[in-house]
Amino acid sequence: MATAHDTLSVVVGAGGTGGHIYPGLAVADALRRAVPDAVISFVGTERGLETRLIPEAGYRLHTVDMIPFDPMLGARRYLLPADLVRSAGQARKVIEKQGAQVVIGMGGYPSAPAVLGARLAGRPALVHESNAVPGRANRFATALTPHVALAFDRTREHLSARAATRARTVGMPLVSAVAGLDRTARRALCATARHAFGVPETARMVLFNGGSLGATRLTRAALGLARRWRDRPDVHLVIKTGPAALEDVRAALAADDCERVATAVGYLDRMDLAYAAADLMVCRAGSSTVAELATLGMPAVLVPYPYAPHDHQTHNARVLADTGAGLLLPDDETDGDRLAGLIGPLLADPDRLERMGDAARPGTHATAADLMAAWALRLAGRTPVNPLPEQPC
Secondary structure (H helix, E strand, O other), rough: OOOOOOOOOEEEEEOOOOHHHHHHHHHHHHHHHHHHOOOEEEEEEOOOOHHHHHHHHOEEEEEEOOOOOOOHHHHHHHHHHHHHHHHHHHHHHHHHHOOEEEEEEOOOOOOOHHHHHHHHHHOOOEEOOOOOOHHHHHHHHOOOEEEEEOEEEEEEEEHHHHHHHOEOOOOOOOHHHHOOOOOHHHHHOOOOOOOOHOOOOOOEEEEEEEOOOOOOOHHHHHEEEEEEOOOOOOOEEEEEEEEHHHHHHHOOOOOOOOOOEEEOOOOOOHHHHHHHHEEEEEEEOOOOHHHHHHHHHHEEEEEOOOHHHHHHHHHHHHHHOOOOOEEEOOHHHOHHHHHHHHHHHHOOOHHHHHHHHHHHHOOHHHHHHHHHHHHHHHHHHHOOOOOOOOOOO
């Protein structure tokens, strides 16, 4: 057990996509707020966005040799057990060398070695499941620790009976810029945000967000909608393409004379500005996005990625669609014409957009990072220097 004089040391397993990395960073930041001199590092791989996002956020990244929990690997899937054992050994060395008192697994295949490494090193581990249906890595990880946190309460029905009984719903940890952006703050930031995206004051902004790397289906549909609405002065589309597609999309907008009605960006470094400027969002249904939409009361058209494991994005989308806060649109029906028929009436009815925003259930997402930090500190036997919310029960 750590004493009050020990330096707090935490290892966080997170990687692959922004949907696991950003919540992990939010928890790390909450730990730093609670214990300013804490030593916090991450375990990930060389494949994902963690190689850029984690160092940019000021945290050290240790990489392990882990391959995805993916049946599409073909014959390589038979290497998973050996890869897991090897990468867990690598994670164990990181945990022991850093003297970590607790390990946090944020889901995704890079976190499984961290949780197993914690078990091998005899350290407590806290696992967070961000999706409405747990992924393969966390199905494995939740068998290794009694400490299981959920973003959505409905996830419980997809866990084993043992894990469901001990799991606690804390919400999705959000980065502080978004967690603190309530409706009043959104309105105050709106003019600055719209200027940043080149949106005219009188136009309604529709934000297309395909996740960390963009989504080809959403980008093509946005281009089709831009061509259809290129003479409308009252609408402006902001299309997040992902870095790889940015130049092609900008060229397509220019060729079709759509630059007056649409702006393409490769990445959104300031999601708070994007949310403050937007009137409506068209997006995939990653767990972080769904939690942000629910927290901010942002109306949305949700297009779940159809190949997500266990169709978890559809289950995520229903968190909003079941309350009327969002509309669910199948991927294979998403094109410019379909969106025009769906979005046009929404933009023409501000009261309906307001009702959709009001229907969102914010839950505890805005405080989830602090709740996770408080839980981790309890497992580490530490008292925060700066107060945090009580551990959920």
